Each structure stands twice: as structure tokens, then as C-alpha cells.
Amino acid sequence: xxxxxxxxxxxxxxxxxxxxxxxxxxxxxVSQQIGADCPYELSCSEHAKRAVERxxxxxxxxxxxxxxxxxxxxxxxxxxxxxxxxDGRIINPIEIDED
Amino acid sequence: xxSLIISLLICICTSxxxxxxxxxxxxxxxxxxxxxxxxxxxxxELCLKKFNLSLMNFDARRSFFEMKRVNDxxxxxxSQKNNFLWNASLVSKLNGDFEYANIYFDQYLEATNDSxxxxxxxxFLIKNENDTSILNAFERQIPQxxxxxxxxxxxxxxxxxxKRKGAYVKVSYLFPGLGTxxxxxxxxxxxxxxxxxxxxxxxxxxxxxxxxxxxAIWGYLLFWRFYTGNVRLAKTKVNNLEQKKKxxxxxxxxxQIKALLKNNQIDFRLNK
Amino acid sequence: xxxxxxxxxxxxxxxxxxxQVNSEFVDYLVISELNKEHxxxxxxxxxxxxxxxxxxxxxxxxxxxTNNYDSFQNEFNSCKLCWKDTSLINYSxxxxxxxxxxxxxxxxxxxxxxxxxxxxxxxxxxxxxxSLNPKLDDSFxxxxxxxxxxxxxxxxxxxxxxxxxxSAAIPASGKLYIGRGNSFFGAFALNVVHGIILYExxxxxxxxxxxxxVSAGFFGVFYFSNIFGTxxxxxxxxxxxxxxxxxxxxxxxSADLYLYE
Numbered sequence: 185x186x187x188x189x190x191x192x193x194x195x196x197x198x199x200x201x202x203x204x205x206x207x208x209x210x211x212x213x214v215s216q217q218i219g220a221d222c223p224y225e226l227s228c229s230e231h232a233k234r235a236v237e238r239x240x241x242x243x244x245x246x247x248x249x250x251x252x253x254x255x256x257x258x259x260x261x262x263x264x265x266x267x268x269x270x271d272g273r274i275i276n277p278i279e280i281d282e283d
Numbered sequence: 284x285x286s287l288i289i290s291l292l293i294c295i296c297t298s299x300x301x302x303x304x305x306x307x308x309x310x311x312x313x314x315x316x317x318x319x320x321x322x323x324x325x326x327x328e329l330c331l332k333k334f335n336l337s338l339m340n341f342d343a344r345r346s347f348f349e350m351k352r353v354n355d356x357x358x359x360x361x362s363q364k365n366n367f368l369w370n371a372s373l374v375s376k377l378n379g380d381f382e383y384a385n386i387y388f389d390q391y392l393e394a395t396n397d398s399x400x401x402x403x404x405x406x407f408l409i410k411n412e413n414d415t416s417i418l419n420a421f422e423r424q425i426p427q428x429x430x431x432x433x434x435x436x437x438x439x440x441x442x443x444x445x446k447r448k449g450a451y452v453k454v455s456y457l458f459p460g461l462g463t464x465x466x467x468x469x470x471x472x473x474x475x476x477x478x479x480x481x482x483x484x485x486x487x488x489x490x491x492x493x494x495x496x497x498x499a500i501w502g503y504l505l506f507w508r509f510y511t512g513n514v515r516l517a518k519t520k521v522n523n524l525e526q527k528k529k530x531x532x533x534x535x536x537x538x539q540i541k542a543l544l545k546n547n548q549i550d551f552r553l554n555k
Numbered sequence: 556x557x558x559x560x561x562x563x564x565x566x567x568x569x570x571x572x573x574x575q576v577n578s579e580f581v582d583y584l585v586i587s588e589l590n591k592e593h594x595x596x597x598x599x600x601x602x603x604x605x606x607x608x609x610x611x612x613x614x615x616x617x618x619x620x621t622n623n624y625d626s627f628q629n630e631f632n633s634c635k636l637c638w639k640d641t642s643l644i645n646y647s648x649x650x651x652x653x654x655x656x657x658x659x660x661x662x663x664x665x666x667x668x669x670x671x672x673x674x675x676x677x678x679x680x681x682x683x684x685x686s687l688n689p690k691l692d693d694s695f696x697x698x699x700x701x702x703x704x705x706x707x708x709x710x711x712x713x714x715x716x717x718x719x720x721x722s723a724a725i726p727a728s729g730k731l732y733i734g735r736g737n738s739f740f741g742a743f744a745l746n747v748v749h750g751i752i753l754y755e756x757x758x759x760x761x762x763x764x765x766x767x768x769v770s771a772g773f774f775g776v777f778y779f780s781n782i783f784g785t786x787x788x789x790x791x792x793x794x795x796x797x798x799x800x801x802x803x804x805x806x807x808x809s810a811d812l813y814l815y816e
Contacts, residue, residue: 217478219515220507243783249776250784253727256741263762264733264799279382307595314592318583345591494759497752497770504748 194240203241207233223259223274228252234278251276291312306340327357331367338370338551346370347378355390365395365551372409381412383504401547403431404540411437433543436536443532445525455517459510460515466524475513575604576613585620585815594615612636616643616814619650622759624658628665638670646812648679649805655799657681682804703803710734710796715786722782728784732794742781749774 194200232248313333320326334349352543358364375384410418455462459479463471482505489498584593611634618627630683635706644649689708722729726746730739
């Protein structure tokens, strides 16, 4: 994500950087330990990281935790075919894809 | 005036010839001929020409495509047919389609009984990518040649399996993190020890404070995930280690084959 | 002699213009999947005869065949023959909408500018307008597509505040409302489980204990993210249903439509 795409709140808020750092640490240290396997194309931590970068800590964290709650083996059945990629994972862009 | 008209006509006719200079234009010209040709064997001849042209231009992907259009049964000239079979097996191999390569190579061998070293090397390289039984059958067919002995390394690479792989996993069940550490990944091994023991201590703290629900829930959400995750991690790491060792062996084998290929070059055989 | 020469050149020009593109050969190249030869053939025609309308027509088709959409739109805009071919316009709309709805819309706009806007009567174009405003008349939709439209319409009519309120009352129930029923149980269980942890922590350790504060934090984050997430997800659901409806219309309209005969 480029600097321009990020929200103003995300740029000035030090907590945004702290939470992005936390996510990064989780990905490096913990993710492997639990053998995380997400039905989404972007893993929960990656999605949360990008959402915080894009929308700031509050909205970003909310979006991130919402995906974490939706991470169940049956989640894929909620999505139409066009929202599933060739690997069978749910396409979950940060921005809602109007196109 | 007559000469003017003739020169004009010549210009019109030759303009297309000048425009068709170059590989793409030649390919198109051949395709146009194929399109308008009604005789099957002549059509096949043109397809073969197109295949050879793409080979001469090192267009491997297109050669593979053109190869499939050629019917080798319709090639009347024996030497042309043999060359086609050889080239087809080589092109298929270069494109990673080893089943096709094997079929064409077997046909070539059947037709020529070629026992040249470069032919045997190509056979080894193709059959190595197919079933082990196919490779073994081929090995039995060829004469024992000392210069080809190094090709046995292909078999060794193919059959390579790390010993006592299960032990790493079993150890991880008993002592979380140890299996991962045994694969040489101390960093993640220590990570496993810390996460499993940390979540275990947390569970114990909750139980000792009579918070049984919390203990059960956190136990499932964290301890159980870390514990099973550690076993999965050990499995992944041991598989990675096996691949790494296999790659080292394959590298060594590749060096030997490269040295062999220096003296026995495998090349396309194009009709003059 | 001079008149003969004029006749000769006239014949030459007419003959060349008529035989610019061998459509049978083009069809053969398409069936044989010989895209490189196809491109060379069209390039050669351009070199020989210049950018004529018939060459451009085949180039446009080729661009669509190879998914080269930028070049396709440019070629199409300047090709009079293309704008006269209704089946090509319909085929292009169907192809483009599967790639990008916005691009299909651009194409329709170009049709109204450069062409005679024949696409306005197509089911796809009408369905696109209907997807923007589902209150419009939907009687043009055939029976097979009505169900998909109703599906989209019901998603379109869903209110964000209702979803939020439901999620606040019973955690994750908003998911059922917006049509994400399969992940309802997981999210509901997670909220309940954190509620239990918090309840137990308050009972055993009191409200000021760090463990209680951490548990409250977890519960709060899951609870509020569910409310907010459901509202946010509803926008996505509406968008997904809209796309699904338009893709179904495109599938329906694509029957008996071919780029090459």
C-alpha cells in the first residue's frame, strides 16, 4: 500500500504503527507455531495489517477482528463463485471491489 | 507501356514476398499453405516444415504446439521421420511433458535402435521423470557402459528418502519444539517451547485460581493450537530438510550430467 | 490504351479491397488457436492495405479474443463496421462485463457516442440500469433471471442499521440477516466464549484485576467488531449479489452468440 492510499489518521497515529508492528511480529513468530490456515486469500493478520494501514487503527482493527471471527471452515459457502479464487480461497480485498 | 504494366505486376507480386521476410511471416506463409492444402500427406509435410522452422528459431513452446499437429505415420521419408521423433522427444522434454517425450523416444528407439551415448543420455533424462519402473526397464535394456555409470545418480536422487522422518514428529509430541530443533531450526524450536509452555502455564494459573471455564477455553484456543501446531511445524520442517538434502544431491548429479553432456551434446536434428 | 489502363487499375483496386481479409482463414486460425499467426496476418494486412475498416474489424475481434481490452476499445471506437454489427456489440458487452463492470459501462457510453446505441435495448444493458436502481420496471427480464434479480433486490433492500442492531442484540445474528449464515455459528460461539471468560473473571477476580481487564478487552473487541464488521460486510454482500446478477444475465445473453462464426 502506498503512502498516498493511507488515511490521514493512520499516518499520524503512533498506535497504527504499533499495531502494524504487532501484526508483523505475529506473522513472523506465532503464525507458524499454530499452523494457521485461513479460508481467505489474505490471511487474517495480513488483512488486519492492511486495513489498519488503509483506514487507521480503529476501523482497521474492527475489520481485522471481523474477519478473524468469520474464519470458519464453512465460510466459503457464503460467497458466490466469482468471489473465490482458483485456489479455492475467498477473495478479500481491503477496498470493497465495486468493479 | 507494356513494360510498365509488367513491372507494376512484378512489384505487386513481390511486395508480399518482401513483407514475409522474417520468422513470423514465414510461419504465417506456411500456415496459409497448410490451410489451402487438401492432400493429407502434403499438409503433414507442411506441418513438419513449420515444426522444423520453429525449432530453428529456438521457439520451444511453439515447437511443442506444432509437434502435436504432425502425424509421424504420414512421414514417408525414414530419415525425416526418425529426426522428427528425436526432435519431438527433445522438445517435449524441454516443455516438461515427459509422457509425450517418453512415447516419442520409445518410437525413436524402436525405429533406429540407436545406441549412441547422447541417445542413451536423453533416454535416461526422459525416463527419470517418469515412473521408476520405466527407468529400471530402460536401464536393463542398455549395455553396461562405464561412461554412463554416473547417470545412476538420477536413480539415487529419485529414490532419496530421509531416514527416521517419523522420529522428528514423535519427539515433537513428547517434547514440543524438539523435533523442529532437530531439523536445525533452533529459532522456531525455541518459539514452540515458549508458546506451548507459556500457554500451559497460563492454563495452570487459571485452574489454580478456580477459573475452569477460562482454562478450558484458553486451553482450546491457545494451548491445543500451539501444541498441534508444533507437531505440524516439525512435519513441515522435516519435509523441507528432506527437500534440501535431495536438492543438494540433485545439484551434484546435475554437475556430473553436465560434464557428460559436454562430450556428448544433445541437439536437434534438422533436415537439410 | 489509357482507358484500358484505368480499367486495369480499377479492377486491381476493387479486387484487393474485396479480398483484404480471408474470413475463412481467420476462422481457421481461431479454431486452431494460432494467435501468433493470426496477429501476423492482421499486421500484414495493415501493412498491405493500411488501416481499413474491415482490417480494423478483425483487429477488434482479435483484441477481444486475446483480452487486450485497451487496444480493443481504441480499435472499436474508430471502426464503423464494428458499430454496425449488433451481435459483436452484444458479445463485447458480455465479455467486458465479466472482466470489469466499469469497462462495460464505458463501452456502452462509446456506443452512444460513436455507434447507434443498439446496446441500449440489450437485456444486459437494461439489467445494468436495473442493478443501479432495482425499483425500475423488471418485466423485460426472462423467467430464468427473475430469481437472481430477486436475490439481488432483497440484498439491496437490506438496511445497515438493522444488521448492526441485530448484531448488538445477539452477537453475529446480523450475519444471518445479511446472508452470511455459514459463518454465523463460529462468530457467535467466539463471542459467547469470551463472554463466559469475562463473566468468570469478574466473579472470581473482581473488575479491577488485570486478567479481567484483558478479558473485557477481548470481549469488547470481538463484540464491537462484529457490529461494525456486519455493517461493513453488508456493502460487500450487495456488491457481490449485483455482480452475480449481472454475470447471470451475461451468461443468459451469451447463448448463441459467438465472436467468430
